[in-house]
Amino acid sequence: xxxxxxxxxxxxxxxxxxxxxxxxxxxxxxxxxxxxxxxxxxxxxxxxxxxxxxxxxxxxxxxxxxxxxxxxxxxxxxxxxxxxxxxxxxxxxxxxxxxxxxxxxxxxxxxxxxxxxxxxxxxxxxxxxxxxxxxxxxxxxxxxxxxxxxxxxxxxxxxxxxxxxxxxxxxxxxxxxxxxxxxxxxxxxxxxxxx
Amino acid sequence: xxxxxxxxxxxxxxxxxxxxxxxxxxxxxxxxxxxxxxxxxxxxxxxxxxxxxxxxxxxxxxxxxxxxxxxxxxxxxxxxxxxxxxxxxxxxxxxxxxxxxxxxxxxxxxxxxxxxxxxxxxxxxxxxxxxxxxxxxxxxxxxxxxxxxxxxxxxxxxxxxxxxxxxxxxxxxxx
Numbered sequence: 001x002x003x004x005x006x007x008x009x010x011x012x013x014x015x016x017x018x019x020x021x022x023x024x025x026x027x028x029x030x031x032x033x034x035x036x037x038x039x040x041x042x043x044x045x046x047x048x049x050x051x052x053x054x055x056x057x058x059x060x061x062x063x064x065x066x067x068x069x070x071x072x073x074x075x076x077x078x079x080x081x082x083x084x085x086x087x088x089x090x091x092x093x094x095x096x097x098x099x100x101x102x103x104x105x106x107x108x109x110x111x112x113x114x115x116x117x118x119x120x121x122x123x124x125x126x127x128x129x130x131x132x133x134x135x136x137x138x139x140x141x142x143x144x145x146x147x148x149x150x151x152x153x154x155x156x157x158x159x160x161x162x163x164x165x166x167x168x169x170x171x172x173x174x175x176x177x178x179x180x181x182x183x184x185x186x187x188x189x190x191x192x193x194x195x
Numbered sequence: 196x197x198x199x200x201x202x203x204x205x206x207x208x209x210x211x212x213x214x215x216x217x218x219x220x221x222x223x224x225x226x227x228x229x230x231x232x233x234x235x236x237x238x239x240x241x242x243x244x245x246x247x248x249x250x251x252x253x254x255x256x257x258x259x260x261x262x263x264x265x266x267x268x269x270x271x272x273x274x275x276x277x278x279x280x281x282x283x284x285x286x287x288x289x290x291x292x293x294x295x296x297x298x299x300x301x302x303x304x305x306x307x308x309x310x311x312x313x314x315x316x317x318x319x320x321x322x323x324x325x326x327x328x329x330x331x332x333x334x335x336x337x338x339x340x341x342x343x344x345x346x347x348x349x350x351x352x353x354x355x356x357x358x359x360x361x362x363x364x365x366x367x368x369x370x
Contacts (some may be wrong), residue, residue, distance in 0.1 A: 035255050039355055042256045064300060071305050072292050073216045074285020077256035082289035094290055102278065105255020106262055110274060112253050113263055124366050129245045130332060131339055131365020132358050136248035137327045138340040139354045140221060142347035144320035147218065148313070157314045164318025168225045169325050175215050175226045179315060186311030195310050
């Protein structure tokens with residue numbers, strides 16, 4: 001995680017979403033910066049670059065936008081770039097922001113992948129990959145526990161979580177069916193204030 | 196299968212999955228695993244997990260492993276197809292939502308639906324993790340996973356350190 005530094009930034013004016021419109025070039029560069037600096041989850045970097053460095057949004061606005069992005073199907077970072085891009089420059093802005101955040105990291109990853117495949121025949125590379133896959137998988141597990149957040153405080157939430165996981169893993173239900181059935185149960189429980 | 200058909204196959208999968216993509220793409224892992232490993236037999240679970248790890252050590256939004264699955268099947272065209280297919284519907288929806296932002300924000304159902312879905316998405320994430328763990332070759336992978344899980348839980352260290360540690364440990368243990 002980045003440490004709080006760069007004091008001259010503190011003197012820049014704080015903008016709000018409606019008070020300031022960055023140019024298309026600035027929009028592209030901001031999302032390019034988020035893309036290439038984001039290791040292990042891009043949202044914290046989005047906040048750092050858009051709120052703290054560029055000061056295009058207030059922290060509160062950023063949080064509100066993220067909550068709305070989460071309510072719409074889609075990868076969070078795609079949704080965030082489209083939201084902010086559209087807000088500033090319409091559909092063109094959305095394309096610019098999306099290209100900014102995805103383009104360069106995709107090129108880097110494809111190169112990395114090519115290097116990996118070039119050396120994949122080496123036993124050491126295969127071993128390193130197997131080891132990395134194990135620790136990366138446990139990071140996903142950790143993210144799942146953390147994403148649960150307040151779910152763990154509600155017995156019904158835990159039950160529903162276990163049921164959804166079991167239906168997908170043991171019973172091989174498709175995700176759509178799990179979301180539909182368990183999601184409906186979840187919404188009913190949430191409506192009653194038990195979640 | 197011809198490349199063109201495979202591209203369509205991937206595009207169809209991801210356009211469908213993008214509608215269900217609530218709470219990130221990790222809950223989609225069981226369905227992606229079913230498609231690439233179980234149903235189409237395009238890769239092994241180890242390769243599948245390897246691509247997820249590779250995407251984590253590279254910068255960028257963590258959806259990019261989806262592009263790697265596409266690349267594995269059909270090269271650069273596959274990578275781009277996968278990425279655009281997962282992004283297209285959300286892109287259109289978000290452009291619409293942006294224009295009705297304040298109304299959606301004020302809608303009390305937004306909060307209720309999100310709360311209700313949270314346990315389900317987390318359950319699906321667990322299912323994805325269990326699928327990947329079932330592909331672990333032996334006890335050494337389990338040991339590494341257990342050690343790194345304890346570190347993620349107990350420290351504020353950046354995850355990259357533990358993923359790097361996994362690579363070194365993999366070589367030392369000759370996994």
